[in-house]
Amino acid sequence: MATVAEFTLAADEFPLGTVFATLPDVTVQLERVIPDTNGVVPYFWVRGTESDTIVKQFSDHPGVRDIRVVDSTDGETLMRCAWVPEYDGVLDALITPEVVLLSAIGTEKQWTFELRGESRKAIAEFREYCHDHGIPVSLTELHALRPLDVKQNLTDSQRDALILAYERGYFDSPRGTTLKEIADDLEISQQALGARLRRGNRRLIEQTLTEFRP
Structure with missing residues (x-):
């Protein structure tokens, strides 16, 4: 694998x-x-x-x-x-x-x-x-x-938030945008966006990564 x-x-x-x-x-x-x-x-x-x-x-x-x-x-x-x-x-x-x-x-x-x-x-x-x-x-x-069917494991709002954050460089170092800017574009609060990103990332990690002890 x-x-x-x-x-x-x-x-x-x-x-x-x-x-x-x-x-x-x-x-x-x-x-x-x-x-x-x-x-x-x-x-x-x-x-x-x-x-x-x-x-x-x-x-x-x-x-x-x-x-x-x-x-x-x-x-x-x-x-x-x-x-x-x-x-x-x-x-x-x-x-x-x-x-x-x-x-x-x-x-x-x-x-x-x-x-x-x-x-x-x-x-x-x-x-x-x-x-x-x-x-x-x-x-x-x-x-x-592991393979992942993203559509099946993420809600539409989680997927949209993750994709937009990725495209705008939010996950880059240094970051290309801020949480507030993305939230404004999605017309939601920063707290709501943060929750979507956390839940979406959690689902991705749960479905794609199985952690091993080296």
Whole structure:
């Protein structure tokens, strides 16, 4: 059965984490990781700083071979970076076909990775790879992934609230909107919206995730 796992890693244990030494307030989010004949090329968003200061901060890392800004919009900068192979570290583990990177967000405190594996064995092999290569990841969550008929398990109001919150970036970090703005659009109170989101999330979690002890 497909399995979803969450891992954490100290900020300075991941190559992109070097930016936090000089820009502690930024947030870095991996967009995707692409294998290349000369190494691994990550694409990532940086939030919380001006784009003209970012390239230099990342360029100071000895593993950076090439880094450039791809796009900038609304205070966020999309970047691509090529690394010297010996610095790839956990990036190599993230491009194996047995696991899919769902999200990866870094802050000054730590990196949080969410992965989907074809089975618990795939997740175990990812952990073993990291252990064998001296990458100190910590497993914090492990769930079995189950199919869900959303229409059957959510009310219309819960589904509409969750979709609107998702589309407006309410679940992003940093948030793209506020609870009040969404409530105003739905013409309900913030308390009513909060209750819908909580009940909807509860139903989704109950129906899709079975928690295991790692």
